[in-house]
Amino acid sequence: MLAVIAMYFTFAYDLVRSDFIKLISLYTALFLLSFKLIQLQKLNWKLLLGLGIVCRLIFLFAIPNLSQDFYRFIWDGRLIAQGINPYLSTPQQWMQSGNFEVIEQSRQLVEGMQALNASHFTNYPPVSQGVYALAGMLFPKSILGSVIVMRLVLIFVDIITFIFICKLLKRLALPTHQAFWYFLNPLVIIELTGNLHFEGLMVMFLVISFYFLLKKKWIWAAVLFGFSVSVKLLPLVLLPLFFHYFRKQEKLNLYKLIGFYGVTFLTVLLTFLPFLSVELIQNFGDSVALWFTKFEFNASVYYLIRWIGFQTIGWNVIGIVGKILPIVILLGVLVVSFFRKNNSEKILLISMLFAFSIYFLLSTTVHPWYVVTPLAISIFTRYKFLVVWSFTVIFSYSAYGLTNFDEKLWLVVLEYLLVIGFLIYEWKKEKLRFS
Template identity: 55%
Template sequence: MLQQWKYNKISILFIIIGILFYWSFAYTLQRTDFVKMIGLWSALFFVSYKIIQINPNNWKILAITALLFRIVFLFAIPNLSQDFYRFIWDGRMLLEGFNPYLSLPKNWISQGNIPIEQAQELYNGMGELNGSHYTNYPPVSQFCYGIAALFASKSILGSAIVFRTLIILADVGTFFIGRKLLQSLKLPENRIFWYILNPFILIELTGNLHFESVMVFFLISSLYLLHKGYWYWAAIVLGLSVSVKLIPLLFLPLFFQKITHQNKSISTIQNVIKGIPNLMGFYFIVILTILLTFAPFLSSQFLVNFSKTISLWFQNFEFNASIYFIIRWVGYQIVGWNVIETAGKVLPLVVITILLGLTFIKTNKSTLQLIEGMLLGICSYYFLSTTVHPWYIAVPLSLCIFTNYKFPVAWSFVIIFSYTAYMSLGFKENLWMVGIEYLIVFGVFILEIYNNFKINTLKPISVED
């Protein structure tokens, strides 16, 4: 009893320290103060590690701690990202009956006839670059923005509170569903806290209001439903995940083996033949769900605007890339200019090739194998992308807790190096820091591949489905 009280006292101390550090991060930090940022960031990772280490099986303490840490951010205005200003803009436009995909904030501002409150303040907050491009946030995200507009149509802070509440609720859902999936896969339940208590998730999603939290909730829920055999419900929920952020579209090919290999007593060819109707049904329901969510916004102009904005991410924007930055440097040496336009067309083809390889060459018959394939697929995409914003890492982090790979956890820590780009009043990436970030990520990744290969070679492990 005394020993338990001792551990509780230590846990309470670390929880109080964590609350104070998160408060400082949320309410006092400026994005240009990288020294303070990385100091708080590192301290919070240490605090989370110690809390989990001290209470490895006390999920109640860990869950309450995760909730308390999130509540700290409730009344904060994001200080590392201004994207939420565009979220508010889109939501208020939607509430006023305007299709947010068909107009530019820049044009509304120049015309001076704006139907929403705080328009100039929102435009200044999102920045000219964001305000001069059409929105690329899918319909379920737009629905969340609309909820904020409904409850806080005249308050930026009020909108942020509504966003944060929705994100926290999504994380609560991920906690419960993720824990159930871990139980079903016979994996340690406390792995869920590598995601829920990770300071990266708390700061980038809860703090900076990125809706990857909602996308991850639907994604993990879809995997749980699929594992339980409810492939039709899994398809609907996966479609909703895509309609929050488009990135889960990359996973569609990888479901091929999992859905067509349900009967282990018959041959592979027979499995495929018998499983094709279910596979086609799965894909049909996913696509139908996505189309239904987009239906209220569909028009020829929407298709032009949306596709134009999406293409910009591949052929115009550069941030925190890894392999692409090497390709860009080689391009400068050979042709003397930035090859992003060419690379932006070729690299997606390489990603598709990798995904097809993971689909048909790698074994993905069990849920564990499928999740591993999804992790490798999404990381291949990010490794080859021209733009990798910090909050993107939420997806690989959420998937890795169901695998033997932990390099996304390391990535979630070193991703902070990308913020050295904002140390000055302008924007200038520090490629040395980006290089250090990816040396660590690739180093851990390669080491884990080697260790997993050695384990599987010396002592094959049976995979529980």
């Protein structure tokens, strides 16, 4: 236990992203030790829960060292605190307009978020923006103060998520210690608490939403699902999966399915309402589209397509493929939705896991923290390939050097070979189990 705490302290205060050897060594040791502790102490809940909280609190006064996104969070939050809509301008436009003095530490924030982020409109939905605004109101002149506020929120969120994961595991008659595969996973602790990514808030709303759905309280489930979408848009991928579940459940029906969708979208709309304008729709849409047609990082299928493109036509095909892949993802999710009998909770959760997996395996960009969401869903299934992915995704940090960015494609290949290989193994094992 002390070794785990010491390594997290080193991770938080004595690590730079460009030192990949140190990063992967620490992460590997944390990964192995954490899962060994779960194996040995799975009945000692107080010990494991306390360890998870302590490991998160270690990061409390640390500036995130693996991602610059938090600078943009602070920027957006300080705009809202000043009564300014963050969706209507980019940080670069603010700096060029001469109004940058309205935002305290504006130059430091823009330099921290770097030119790529500063040149684009924000793509963070309103519920996330609410937390950024809280940090901006409480600490309008302190970057560290804003970081501490967001970090405390995310630690609280992880504890609530853990509680509801346990409730769901009990309801699904699964071993409750599996909750620690999420709560003590180094990826979750480092990327959410350490690097301040808000997938944790999205996961919390998603897990509680599913809990209420199992209790047949579909209106509350829809409201919470809407909040989850308003943290990150990703849960929209899951909406088609509910068709068979609502249709087949004894006390639920097609009318309630329509109601569920309606309440979900109404909740999302209401969260956007304070910011709503024609410019928001255009700017937000353009920003989201960039993730499919411009950005590329740690991809699997897309990198294979890109290589074929270079070999055959001699140039990067992201502009074309980035528009086609979302359609393929949608078709894949629809197949999972309508050709699987998602009429029970356990089957529905497996379908959710595969819907997310299809999405990320076909995405042009997969940052490590993206894997946290399907990892959370995998806790409620027999599939453990996401646990494998939560380790191998850290290979992607090898791309960041002191002065340059250079992806090590052999490590990307290794990452996905291990993940897809383990997925195929588990899938065949499950088929044999039911044959």
